[in-house]
Amino acid sequence: MNLKINWDAFGISASIACAIHCALLPLVFTSLPLFGVDIIENIAFEYGMIILALIVGIYALYHGYKKHHHNILPIALFIFGIGCLFAKQAWHEWQYYFLVPALLLVVLAHYINYRFCRVHDHAHKEDCDH
Known part of the structure; x- marks a missing residue:
């Protein structure tokens, strides 16, 4: 069995999970501290x-x-996105101003990487996984 993981799809999924965590978790789980759970x-x-x-x-x-x-380009966009996530943690009162660009940059980086990987010149087919 040859299992291949599409890391860009995994990265996009992780970014979407992060967005759900950041946007919905506070709304859905506001009662968790009542039960001693504080995430x-x-x-x-x-x-x-x-x-x-x-x-x-x-x-x-x-x-x-x-x-x-x-x-x-994808790595640069990703680094800026991760930088915004760290900035969100450092300047908590500004977190929502950093969160949206962070998520957009991270998802965009993975999307562009995915597109670049699909359209590049296959002059080095022996090195490619697909």
């Missing part, structure tokens, strides 16, 4: 999610860059 505004959880997105994103984007398209 809302949990700094360790927030940084853990950002670091997970960073690891998955860098792996996916670097693979696309190295093996397929050799274009730095």
Whole structure:
């Protein structure tokens, strides 16, 4: 069995999960502290999610860059997006001003990487996974 993971799709899914977490979790789970569960505004959880997105994103984007398209644009967009996520944590009162651009940049980076990987010149087919 040859299992291949589409890391860009995984990165986009993780970004969407992050958006759902950031937008809906506070609305849905506002009663969790009553039960002793506190994942809302949990700094360790927030940084853990950002670091997970960073690891998955860098792996996916670097693979696309190295093996397929050799274009730095997706990595640059992703780095700016992750930077906005860290800024969201550092300047909490401005979090919603950083959140939207962060998510847009991260998803856009994965989308552009996905598109670049699909249209690049296959002069090096032996290195490509698809």
